[in-house]
Amino acid sequence: TKTKLPPSPPRLPFIGNLHQLGSLPHRSLQALAEKHGPLMLLRLGQVPTLVVSSAEMAREIMRTHDHTFASRPSLKTANDLLGGSTDIVFASYGDYWRQARKLCTLHLLSAKKVHSFRLAREEEVALMLRKISRACLSPDPMDLSEILFSFANDMLCRAITGNFFREGGRSDLFRQLIEENTYLLTGFHLEDFFPSLAWLEVLFGLGARAKRNAERWNQVFEEVIKDHDDRMKDGNVENNLADVLLCLQKDPSMEFSLTEENIKAILMDMFAAGTDTTYITLEWAMAELAQNSEVMAKLQDELRGIAKEKGLVREEDLSEASYLKAVIKEVLRLHPPAPLLVPRESLDDCHIQSYHIPKRTRVIVNGWAINRDPKSWEAPKEFRPERFMGNQIDFKGNDFQFIPFGAGRRICPGMNFAISTVELALAKLVHHFDWKLPHGMMREDLDMTEAPGLTTPRKQRLQLVAKPCGYYEGL
């Protein structure tokens, strides 16, 4: 029994179970888990891959055996893009990751640092609302997806590089680089599934494209560093993540020596991990609210009650907004932006219940399936924020039935940053405008399918009609 492996679906020669992933792997893997159980072993190409699909098994991986499963597999594009994965997201478990992660939680994404971006958040949200109010002048529905993506892009660019990004069209440049990263990081790479065929990558792979994008990032980061050095001569340090890292690099009291390569990789992580996830959350939130008008009305009542005679909602008021928080949790439950989290890899042999998991097994935690497991959730496919009212269920990694940010040592360190941004943006979108589906569209006509890939934006862009309401004056 010591070597009994978890159950596996039948596989084909050579490709194993790869053909069963489909275009929406979280959905195909959920269907497979219903037949083969919450801990199943697939062979994706040549790579043994453990798929975890229940809260109980997720707890085993990310709490009981968290240390054993704290590493990441070496992935081709991450290596090409991120200087051999010397970032945080894709770094394998070890001294470098521990130090970089500590630096990130203490200096880049701590509660204090997130709070220090309060003004920047207010300003970026105000710019987005102005765009929306201009779009309201047209009789046509607005492309809200586009507006939300540029908001998320600008917010992250501003937090990471300060004023630098607004000059000379750099905002668009960052956008192109981020979109290319997303394409590359979520695409199919032969070598990730057939390590012995790495040599064929030259013919079929995206390696050259990844290296080209890495070079473009490199040039922009060189400019970021130069801009920082020029400002430092005048003693002008800004409140942005690039400045923090570049100052820490020169700090003699730092025990950990940060190379320029490391700084560039960590900054690229912040862009790649923060932009899409924030945008996807806001896009699904607005789609669900447009489809569920009674939830929208209840949320507007809460926010308008909080704003009262001030006429506007401020970040500091949002601690009272319990329904807003429940709405955001429900959006993250039904539409986690990273439905399969980020893959892990086992550092050692391990036993889970009666199963043997060999060292260096790749692990996929199907957060999407867990968030919708009927064993944990009543009517799991329905959008019901009320399920989060009057209880303590949270996404902070203790409630394994709800893990949009992962759990354990590798839990998302950007959680507070993301939630502050999403809360403020959503509160203001809903407080200042009345939203409707385009003329003639019924709630069941709104297409709620996901785009194919490893992150889950909507397949169709979200087109809505907005009308500034009485509270708009407060802007």
Ligand code: HEM
């Ligand atoms: C709604 C927004 C977000 C969601 C849903 C999300 C989700 C996740 C998930 C699922 C993981 C993998 C966790 C695991 O392996 O257990 C992760 C890792 C990570 N996220 Fe986020 N994220 C979000 C926003 C952000 C933001 C805004 C940042 C930074 C600005 C960020 C930075 C990171 C980093 C650096 C890691 C790697 C952690 C590690 O491997 O040690 N994320 N995120």
